Amino acid sequence: MLVHRDLHRAKQVARHWTAAGCPVVLHVDSNVSDASFDTFRNAFADDPLVRFCARHRCEWGTWGIVAASQSASELLLGEFPDVHHVYMASGSCLPLRPVQELIDYLAARPRTDFIESVTIADVPWTVGGLDIERFTLRFPFSWKRNRRLFDRYVRLQRRLRVRRRIPDGLVPHLGSQWWCLTRQTLSAILQDPLRPRYDRFFRRVWIPDESYYQTLARRYSSDIQSRSLTLSKFDHQGKPHVFYDDHLQLLRRSDCFVARKIWPRADRLYRTFLSDKAGKMKQAEPMPGRIDRVFAKAAERRTWGRAGLYMHSRMPRPGREHGVTAAPYSVFQGFADLFTDFEPWLAKVTGAQVHGHLYAPAGAEFAGRQRHFKGSLSADRAQRDYAPQSFLTNLIWNTRGERQCFQFGPADNQAVAGLMRRDQNAQISIISGAWAVPLFRSNRNFADLRREAARLQKIESLFIADLRAVESKAKVRIWTLAEFIESPMEHLQQITEEIGTRDKNRVKEAPTMSDLTGFAQFLQNLKNQGMQPYLMGDFAADAAPLNRAEPPRKPFLVR
Amino acid sequence: MLRAVWKSRELQSVRNRTARIKPNDVLLFCTARNEQIRLPYFLNYYRDMGVDHFIFVDNASDDGTDIYLADQEDVSLWRTDGSYRAATYGVDWLNGLLRRYGHGHWTLVVDPDEFLVYPFCDTRPVRALTDWLDESGIRSFSAMLLDMYPKGPLNTQTYTAGCDPFESACWFDSGNYTLKKNPIYGNLWIQGGPRSRVFFADRPEQAPALNKIPLVKWNWRYTYVSSTHALLPRGLNQVYEDWGGEKASGVLMHAKFLDMFQQKATEELHRRQHFAGSAEYLAYADPETAQPDLWCEWSEKYKNWHQLDELGLMSKGNWT
CATH class of the missing domain: 3.40.50 (Rossmann fold)
Known part of the structure; x- marks a missing residue:
């Protein structure tokens, strides 16, 4: 479990996992102060199933997150030899179904790796126009802190046609970072003799946490289910949607095992799902589709809007109305x-x-x-x-x-x-x-x-x-x-x-x-009277009024 | 900003509890003058929403407003006898306080008769909204002023302190607003609603502005330009999407039209402290409209925020 803030929530969730008998390795971001870390660590002193791994700095889009997950995985596999599946979670993940249901689900599929892993060409959700270039360019500058430098360096590399070579045998794949891998696959990735080479390559890849395991799992896994067991939705900016108390029913109906991100102050969600021993859901396959629809509608509202509406947060410039009026x-x-x-x-x-x-x-x-x-x-x-x-x-x-x-x-x-x-x-x-x-x-x-x-x-x-x-x-x-x-x-x-x-x-x-x-x-x-009414078309003139005695003169003919 | 620094010298601290403000608190800033009767409901409304601390400027009240406010544990109070108009309709005073106490906080600037409604406000506290705005990199949140009115003449129902003003003033105009872009500050200029329809029927161009940007992640460099209609730097006014989509936004429900309205209008007219020579208050005090009935057969009755979202008066944007 990767944790970087709202440690009290992480603590609650970690306890929930261990209460069901699942060992948990916690990685705490090195940005967290030593004092908070010590308090956090001491809170688990009585729990034999909890370990803390070496701390790294996890900045979004950088190698640190992969490094953290590697340390945590190695520790977990080493310390707990009975573990057969490893689930990658964050501090703002919340289990929605009783842990036992997940244990049973995985036990019934002992060889299956649940990891979303899609080839670059088929991914529609790359934000910022970087797809294969995530792998072929270098990204030494932080996107969050030095956006301008980041963009300039990308442009420069494009102009100079700089290309990194992707190591032989690797086919870049992308997918959600919240995977669940078998011991076999995960240890194969971590113990691969070529790992130093791969790590060196991925260190300079853009957002490696979305591609490292996704790519390498393809090399070793015998059975990949390309989907995440964690329900995690992204908006049009690539930012994860947050769940609040009023999503309770929606989350329940999803039948998903774990969801993120949960708003840290969503007391009702934490209270409900962390005490839901009874198993309110049926033994069903996860169905994130229902939630997908809700979020798809939200994205459409934000990017397309309601046609014909002009208001204080929608004032389209001419030509961008997507419909000047609302209806015919x-x-x-x-x-x-x-x-x-x-x-x-x-x-x-x-x-x-x-x-x-x-x-x-x-x-x-x-x-x-x-x-x-x-x-x-x-x-x-x-x-x-x-x-x-x-x-x-x-x-x-x-x-x-x-x-x-x-x-x-x-x-x-x-x-x-x-x-x-x-x-x-x-x-x-x-x-x-x-x-x-x-x-x-x-x-x-x-x-x-x-x-x-x-x-x-x-x-x-x-x-x-x-x-x-x-x-x-x-x-x-x-x-x-x-x-x-x-x-x-x-x-x-x-x-x-x-x-x-x-x-x-x-x-x-x-x-x-x-x-x-x-x-x-x-x-x-x-x-x-000298006016020419032409818009009404040709009206056959009535016979000219006979208000004179003498016969009308012969009209001039214009040819 | 210099005006704000200069004008804040007019302020005299009555009760300063700002030491209690914690790093992520949501703060509310407000100027009040003789609003004692409105304040109990106002404070509770925003407390329930999750506002952590209130900062008030009392402009020479003589009805006990100051005493009442000084007693509240989550209120810091300043007092001034200075001119409301000379302080750019109170905004200079607030700019000064915002600069001093607002930096790094989400700040809500409203009048005592303005009640913020935002998407999901019935189930999520304001912190949910500000957290989401933070995550989305949004610094300012727009809310249109929505004039609420009762059915029948204003003086038929008496408002008592602590009550929900929208129990009687529960009607509004749902679709007669006009929008223009202000090229100077880049903000929108919205007019319409019952005030334009009744008081400014023949000169709608003079009707009051309804666009407001009350919720801002404050920085000491920011400043309100005129009331909360526009801010500087200009980027903060870009609260609307102009490529077709909708940004998230709310509504400020305006409880101006209660039975105290006539008395207030006459008083304000005498003080001549309002915008454009108090043209608005002249219209209100006009004998012909002395007991106005703002209601018409197409007035909409307020239910909840879903209704306002559905009518297009506010938007969820992509917040779900």
Whole structure:
């Protein structure tokens, strides 16, 4: 057992092992003060199964840890000739099952070495980009204390193409340092006549404790089970996960023999597992898979995050959002202009949440025209326009699990357009030029109408051009007004299917379309006033009004 | 930092028990003014969390706050009659004390109405969090200020000392916050919530900042710049992930809106000791909003930290 701090916990665990009849050799880091060491050693004075080996300095990633385990192993094998398996543990390891179960488990597999040992090529978890270079470069500088020097020296060696030769007969393998080896294999490693050569090589290898035994065991073992009996999980930085009191059930269900690291103040875990004589677990194989899932989720949260969430510890720069918004949503431009009851109709057919113009100049028109919406979003214009993009990302985040639809148009605040354009969750359907319908039906002076029409057309054509640009990620459908009214049901069917209709039947009812009698003439009037409405497509002009007695003159033809 | 040294001359030690601070203790720093009624619950809340020692600055209280604090065995108390505003809203005083006593400790800087919630706070003491932050090489931990409010006008329920203020003020806004990056200090600037929605409906740009970095592994070189919104050196403000992932973070539940609020607002308005000419307090004292009901039909009721994590107001990050 390698110990470097929280000696009181190490003491508890060592006692637990010896109480079950397992001899323990303790290696105490030479960094521990002599006074603490003496107290620690004296605490075991009455225990015949405890020995202390020569002390080394165990700095992470260096040879010291291997040297410590060698000293401890030699002492253990020498002093206790009955031992048939040797289990490598640390001071923050905690046995989860009664020791007797482990003894029985190993006794039933007397020839098996439990050591995770994987060839370099197959290891996905090397942190820092060093894999085979762990063996072929030299690492005289501490990664923890002299990171800059460490990195520079690695770069220098790469540039100079320095390569160390791996001793013949060794195939580098990596794996967890918490192994359990048979006496035969372990003594073969320690008593190998070539050991001085191997040791010399591994002394300069990066993190040798993860490769020394893992590589050498391959030379001597007849039966390697490439897995560790110690449950030990690493996060995305290569740092071991820590277990706390609230992991009790999770650890119990894992059926693993030993787990690390345990938070030294996790009183409940120590109390429970060190007194669990009854054997709460079934005689089962260790199942670390359940815990794996929990930790995999944590790693994903840290590296990928929740799409569409912007908060005080997740503020992705543009392009790194992993999803601009949280869920798909639909934007309708022109539909509410063409159909008088489009909102209620869509809500009825799809069952989705259908809002009015969320970016209307007077304020957001939430479904049911509420003053607030989910997440206490305010319909207030000033509130929305202070951060129009957050308004949308917030709305979509707040309503996860419920499809949102809203109306949009050239009269609305366009500040959100850029966000929708680069959002693959945006499903935008546009009937271009439909904004002319309300103008046509309004009772305003024609000069105003003409000006407004020109303004809206300019904004909409810009929006459409943006959506059609190559970088646009939104799903976009655009019809001209003329095109759409030719077969409105077919197009509506297509859209509602994408959202998902309430029942799988075809949409039977159609929304009510505004009466467009005279609309072509209205467009003609705009043209006659010198404005060119083109977004609505070609409307067959009604016969020109016969308000003059004489027959119309022959029109000029432009060829 | 010079300001902190200079301003800490205004502080007068009332009860100094800092000799009892042990090497790895978690320390809490706080400025208080007439907060006697809040303190019993406040102290117990943080004691239960595992805070080992409290360092208070009492800014000329006349309600017995100082006497109460001086009696507490785990409190060291300083007193000043100086101007809160001239001390950069109290931060200069605390910077001075942090420099002197905070070095090498995890330090929590909060107001008497701010209650830290972090992932797993119901099962793990704050030492579990700080140990994990240490192991991960993280020096500062962010917590957004979350304004809590009751349903109905603020004066309908009376708060009594020692009670959980969130029994009545248990509502919050879950998803109307806006974030911006502050290019000067690299911190985020968060606004929104009920204060913006009700008091600053037509001028949200003036709404108070909600971003806070209250938990820091202190070094004498560090300093808070404005309240606990930002620190120097700038690297400490990098509490957010900008490559898509989520860092671990918490929430500071804000028990500002209790029945004492109106009285406090009027008092603060007269003292004119707050940020931007007390614009915030002017808004609170506005007769139109004199008895504000911050509640709306979409207000969320507080359950536990899991709920805040689920709503995206805080994050477990990769802590499990």
